[in-house]
């Protein structure tokens with residue numbers, strides 16, 4: 515996974531057809547997805563339940579790009595090896611998920627995978643300041659985690675700008691998760707983001723029988739994002 519800051523679109527399969535993940539993943543990749551974002555929820559850290567490592571392992575052979583696993587679970591540490599073995603390329607944990615996030619990031623790095631650190635909307639950028647040497651991806655949540663299709667929280671733009679300054683020229687992606695559309699994409703890339711997760715923004719209106727809609731949605735988000743990139 516070589517580092518560069520060209521805009522990457524990471525469709526979240528939370529908005530895909532759950533009975534058809536293999537075909538859905540092949541469709542979004544054929545239509546231009548750069549990463550595939552997988553939202554793991556435990557019904558405890560967030561008020562929703564989705565997938566575990568077995569599901570990640572089952573979909574892995576369908577992913578040719580990057581498997582970006584967003585863990586919304588607490589505790590995290592007992593499950594890191596399972597998600598690494600399931601084939602994740604990026605494993606992201608939440609700073610709010612426990613008292614020992616530095617240990618969690620060490621454990622992710624020890625698997626040889628890229629480490630991600632996610633922050634809820636109520637958590638300031640400063641919470642990550644002493645962790646940047648342990649992090650490959652900062653994930654700024656622009657919705658409260660737990661559900662797709664929520665409205666973008668504009669107050670997070672200042673946090674993205676703070677991270678852009680804090681990171682400087684370190685090889686750390688700034689990923690934005692929640693409420694990304696072709697309207698909100700330019701706001702976040704102007705503020706400094708380079709990886710854009712989009713669930714409803716990519717999947718709405720399309721299907722495996724109408725994959726060109728995924729392509730149009732991805733292209734519209736990418737064009738708006740790229741034109742505004744800081």
Ligand SMILES: O=C(CO)[C@H](O)[C@H](O)COP(=O)(O)O
Pocket residue numbers: 526528529551553584586657658659660661662663664691692693694711712713714715
């Ligand atoms: O982590 C998430 C929710 O907790 C999802 O990745 C995110 O909400 C994507 O969905 P949408 O683009 O529809 O907001």
Ligand SMILES: [Fe+2]
Pocket residue numbers: 526551552553584691711
């Ligand atoms: Fe996510």
